Amino acid sequence: MLKDMLHRKGGVLSGGQQQQLAIGRALLTEPKLLILDEPTEGIQPSIIDQIGEAILALKGELSVLLVEQYLDFAKELGDRFVIMDRGSVVARGEIAELHEGVVKQFLTV
Numbered sequence: 001m002l003k004d005m006l007h008r009k010g011g012v013l014s015g016g017q018q019q020q021l022a023i024g025r026a027l028l029t030e031p032k033l034l035i036l037d038e039p040t041e042g043i044q045p046s047i048i049d050q051i052g053e054a055i056l057a058l059k060g061e062l063s064v065l066l067v068e069q070y071l072d073f074a075k076e077l078g079d080r081f082v083i084m085d086r087g088s089v090v091a092r093g094e095i096a097e098l099h100e101g102v103v104k105q106f107l108t109v
Contacts, residue, residue: 016047041093
């Protein structure tokens, strides 16, 4: 947990700890919208879980715009989705509407 690292400088923290620190710094300004651009990139699974829990805890307090390639993570946290291709919206809806057909059509390589 990040609070256990209070005595350490941010530059010596692991990638996951630095990501948590960045989110914490952003929250200090009491934003109405928190934009997270791939917060799970390069992060170990246990830290991804902690980041997910933190985002869930923020629900209702502020809006979170999550840009994420890790689909399961995004589906766990999201209420709605938007899929873009080359700057254009190609699909959108409630997260429950993000079914296998949409994934295969737009997100499968």
